[in-house]
Amino acid sequence: MNTYQCPDCAYIYEEEKGAEHEGYPAGTTWPDIPEDFPCPECFVREKPDFIKVEN
């Protein structure tokens, strides 16, 4: 499972957890997240801005 970080507010998207409140259930993989997905915490950065966190 991969993780991606918002470059602004340090929110981390974990595929394992998803973003339930925003309607992306646990297990939603990054490719299934739409391109216009905003950071669910600061909302000013979008999917293309996110940085993959290397494990």
Added chain:
Amino acid sequence: MNTKVESFGSMTQLDASEANNASRKRNSAWILSKRYWYWMSFLMPAIPLLSGYLAIESGQGVWLWFTVAFLYGLLPIMDVIFGTDESNPSDDLVETLKGQRYYVYIMYLATFMHWASLVGMAYIVSQYDWSWFSILGGAISAGIMNGVGLVTGHEMGHKVNDRAQANCSKLVLACSGYGHFSIEHNKGHHKDVATPEDPASSRMGESIYKFVQREIPGAFRRAWSLEAARLNRLGKSEWSMGNEIIQSMSITVAAYTLMLAYFGPVMVPFLFIAAAYGWWQLTCANYVEHYGLLRQKNEDGRYERCQPHHSWNSNHKASNLVLLHLQRHSDHHAHPTRPYQVLRDYTDVPSLPSGYPWMFALSMIPAAWYSVMDQKVVDWAGADMNKVNIDPENREAIFSRYHRPIVADDAA
């Protein structure tokens, strides 16, 4: 002789570094002392109640207008007297302050006080014999506090992943029935700010009275469609209690119904005016915060990121302390989740000549607003009006009056 000079030189350095240390200490001491000044957030809602008490005791209904005088008179005067606040927390201090729950509890207390203030004023106007003029003053005063409540709701509404703060935000926004604010603001305004697409960013040449007709319906439509999209992703209907707009609105409907039942029909105009004036305060804030400023488009068709120069700032001490540093607006847009106690002032950002209270008053007189602000927008854009967010109806007039882009010598 040489030795003397050297020692004199190093003494000066020592003095300078001591002076630096002392100024850093003073800076930190001031920033730490603000923890008490922020009490204004929960003390201010007591002002309408205090004015109501004075009105009852003296039998002079005009006291019910006191909060209006406080906002548009006393606060601007205090801004002039106390001037600007040059202090910024150091990185160490930011780390210390940003997670302290103390600053959150202040807002919880403020939320309680906003409801107490609204219900208290409703009681005062309904249970005594006042002229319609005094009731109007009481309603507008309650509306001003509703507007201040939106500032608290705004701050907590940004902490979307702290459910307690997010819920408390819904509660305080419910005072004026602006429950759609957090969704509209976080997901809508912050994304589209300083673009023609944003109903909550004003355009040059657009009066506040024209702006409000675009802002209020546009903001509601945007909030509703964003919330509907979220609920649809969750497989729920937008007409369910999962809808956060409906959650907050339900509190408003319940509270307003109770007040109508207990305090009688005067609540109809009172609550309408108080809510509307709360909304109007937000309109004023949206109007002054990004007037004329425009983000450029990148080659890929996306707008450039919101930069510090895309917000108007005011660094006035008094109004910043009562508005949770909202006027340090560039930093807020750069870091929307940064808590109020650590917001920073930037140098070289667009600056308003006064704090919000006075700018709000100015915005209501369009001719005065244009005379103060239009030239500032022109200067900001280097007189290249293609870089300005302009009201389409006034585009030609504004271009012929102000468009004088500086052409580089080698290009000429």
